[in-house]
Amino acid sequence: MSLAPRTNYRHGDLRQALLAAGLDMAREGGPDAVVLREATRRAGVSPNAAYRHFADRTELVQAVSDAARARVAAAIEAEWDAVPSTLSAADAAHAHLRAVGRGYLGFARDEPGLFRAAFTVPRGPEAAFDPAEAGPRDRTSFQLLATALDELVAVGALPRERRSGAELSAWSAVHGLAMLVLEGPLRNLDREVARAAGARLIDMVDRGL
Amino acid sequence: MSLAPRTNYRHGDLRQALLAAGLDMAREGGPDAVVLREATRRAGVSPNAAYRHFADRTELVQAVSDAARARVAAAIEAEWDAVPSTLSAADAAHAHLRAVGRGYLGFARDEPGLFRAAFTVPRGPEAAFDPAEAGPRDRTSFQLLATALDELVAVGALPRERRSGAELSAWSAVHGLAMLVLEGPLRNLDREVARAAGARLIDMVDRGL
DNA sequence: CCTCCCTTGTGTACGCTGTTCACAATGTCA
């Protein structure tokens, strides 16, 4: 007689299950909290099974990071879409820039773990256009920011000679605030204070770009 | 007869030795690379000896973080001191603000591992005034930034009503650039490009604050 | 249908980590 016939040999979509478990762990604890063995445990599978779908722990973490960036893009798109379409082109351009900033900071506030997984995990710069991290309408958060800046140039609100490198400056500002409040020295800054700081910061960017 | 009489029972200053080893490890690999057992190994001591001086691994890492922030403050002071004393008060104020930014970004560029140890390790906000992280003249990098901003207000370059929260905006900007280039999506950005981006960013801050 | 082979799972094992516990050597103070 065969004792204990195996039940679960084919899982169905283990890769997806591991990624989902990884996202859950990252949500509460950031990328360092993604532990491979725990992911397999949650998927009801032996530790080594993971190695059929990810070469490494780091590869799993990178997949989590990609998925997290896709969610950031989605959050930004949501803010973008909330901009009323009745605005003049000039007002719309400013509003879009601010929407990108708000979406970015809002995600950092609401999903700190995923935010850190999204932006503090080693991924090459080529990933800025990788569809794996794009939002619902296939646009990367970086692309959304670039679009807003192009609009600003088009309406004459941003001198063309300052356009180059503007992504980097704008992105740095909001990213810096997010990091300081999330895992930096300003950790646990009061939620409302952080919100006000975000608004003030976006003012600075809009004025100084 | 006593076999193998013990040689090293009193180390002298083990705490300092562990901290130095921790700083070395953080220098190449950031805070995650600080491993307690390795530190004891480098100090020529058994693993558990560390627990006589640090309750935890995290306590060791925090000590490393404090020391790293002290070095950041020193780097900023060096830039500050390089500002020529012949400038007008107004020019000096701007120059000091830019010196703080340059010192911060320069440290991030030259000592990426220590920079991450300095600013991505859980420490309460009260540490912003802790003498353990101050520079040679007992000033925290945060205090140096605040001084520069006060000068800007004094010479009328920064409207008084925008003074509050200005630290946070300015700090966010440079911190964000540093993080994006260090461990963020812009990792390994060309050194010269990063330098130019830093200059452009400081322009934005100076203009938009 | 049978056979071969590739894919995807399991089991065992290794070295590394942080950490706990009991114990030993040393320095200090009565």
Add this chain to the structure above:
DNA sequence: TGACATTGTGAACAGCGTACACAAGGGAGG
């Protein structure tokens, strides 16, 4: 001198990432 706190050692444990050999199941060619 003797008691005591300090600072080191040694053995042990659980948890981690990972390598290796092996087994179950599915698909393709005969």
